Amino acid sequence: MKTILTNMCLLADGDRYLVQNRVSAKWPGLTLPGGHIEENETVLESVQREMKEETNLNVRNLEAVGFYEWFNPSLDTREIAFLYRSSAFEGTLQSSKEGSMLWLTKEEFHQYPWSLDFDHILTMFFPCDDEIKPKILTKKMENHHET
Numbered sequence: 001m002k003t004i005l006t007n008m009c010l011l012a013d014g015d016r017y018l019v020q021n022r023v024s025a026k027w028p029g030l031t032l033p034g035g036h037i038e039e040n041e042t043v044l045e046s047v048q049r050e051m052k053e054e055t056n057l058n059v060r061n062l063e064a065v066g067f068y069e070w071f072n073p074s075l076d077t078r079e080i081a082f083l084y085r086s087s088a089f090e091g092t093l094q095s096s097k098e099g100s101m102l103w104l105t106k107e108e109f110h111q112y113p114w115s116l117d118f119d120h121i122l123t124m125f126f127p128c129d130d131e132i133k134p135k136i137l138t139k140k141m142e143n144h145h146e147t
Helices: 043-055 106-111 118-125 133-146
Strands: 002-013 016-022 029-031 034-036 058-060 063-072 077-086 088-090 099-105
Touching: 002 043, 029 118, 034 043, 043 058, 043 077, 063 118, 077 118, 099 106
Parallel strands: 002 077
Antiparallel strands: 002 016, 002 034, 016 029, 016 099, 058 088, 063 077
């Protein structure tokens, strides 16, 4: 089984968070900007590079939140995403070919379709947030009824 290392980063600006509305057919919907860690690149370097590529923002003061792991048996792969957050950044926000970048409050997250496992990733960033837990549960139920 091949292991693929990736990263994701949640930027905060007051009560708004930067998310990406991905257009990819294989993983569409709301998620966090990030991407693959390249050979001979540290995790922190990869986060800074991916954030620049996908958002045009330079991020700093990155804080490790944890990691999220998932398996894809049909491709015989497992991915590990290193999760980071920051509220220190500069530059002019731009979307990329990956999808449009949106500043949303937590209350606005549910207004968009979510990518697979976005609910689990959000709980890594907001583990004790009683405000977002009901929205995650509601979104899970909506996704369950759509299938």
